[in-house]
Amino acid sequence: xxxxxxxxxxxxxxxxxxxxxxxxxxxxxxxxxxxxxxxxxxxxxxxxxxxxxxxxxxxxxxxxxxxxxxxxxxxxxxxxxxxxxxxxxxxxxxxxxxxxxxxxxxxxxxxxxxxxxxxxxxxxxxxxxxxxxxxxxxxxxxxxxxxxxxxxxxxxxxxxxxxxxxxxxxxxxxxxxxxxxxxxxxxxxxxxxxxxxxxxxxxxxxxxxxxxxxxxxxxxxxxxxxxxxxxxxxxxxxxxxxxxxxxxxxxxxxxx
Numbered sequence: 001x002x003x004x005x006x007x008x009x010x011x012x013x014x015x016x017x018x019x020x021x022x023x024x025x026x027x028x029x030x031x032x033x034x035x036x037x038x039x040x041x042x043x044x045x046x047x048x049x050x051x052x053x054x055x056x057x058x059x060x061x062x063x064x065x066x067x068x069x070x071x072x073x074x075x076x077x078x079x080x081x082x083x084x085x086x087x088x089x090x091x092x093x094x095x096x097x098x099x100x101x102x103x104x105x106x107x108x109x110x111x112x113x114x115x116x117x118x119x120x121x122x123x124x125x126x127x128x129x130x131x132x133x134x135x136x137x138x139x140x141x142x143x144x145x146x147x148x149x150x151x152x153x154x155x156x157x158x159x160x161x162x163x164x165x166x167x168x169x170x171x172x173x174x175x176x177x178x179x180x181x182x183x184x185x186x187x188x189x190x191x192x193x194x195x196x197x198x199x200x201x202x203x204x205x206x207x208x209x210x211x212x213x214x215x216x217x218x219x220x221x222x223x224x225x226x227x228x229x230x231x232x233x234x235x236x237x238x239x240x241x242x243x244x245x246x247x248x249x250x251x252x253x254x255x256x
Contacts, residue, residue: 005106009079029110033162036116044159062087075127079104153201170249196222212241
């Protein structure tokens, strides 16, 4: 199956090089999410229109843009492409050369998620590998956790859910609620966040523990609809990461 995933990513890439955009888009999941920024300033594009917007943004920044894949890496459900990009700044005319690492996640035979990193090492870390190709015990789960909460703060549920496994299970321990699957998780957050105006979400602390476990302390703030009073909520969240996505989550509504 992993070899098929590489073949899918290659065929999409080859179609884009031919400027056969419709063929390239046929390899994308209609709900695809592209995380094309970095962990400090994430830029998230959603759906096939988002793919088109991402393409346009790249072309608008450079003239004579040339891109080539120097290496394909089979990482199971993930496919890593190491890219070399050259061109000139469209406004400055200054020659530009850089490398990027694209991490594609394939689901049901379609490109479902893209994460863009500035280096091969960061991409390998994101899928749980070291730069020598061996399994890594220190993936950048802290950065991914912060990104997940940035997306929640923006109200970008599509981007947040893309970072959860399709069969993810979340336990809202103070509420005695168990949530299974992405559809149920979406409903929960839509109802919770929809009850507030001017909703904000901030991460105070992230602790990366062992075996893919991350603990985060968060502060959420907002006004109940129809109220003039801000309601702060301090929570502790435990996420269990597997294969670059959250498989299990536990939310303690009143962290101390």
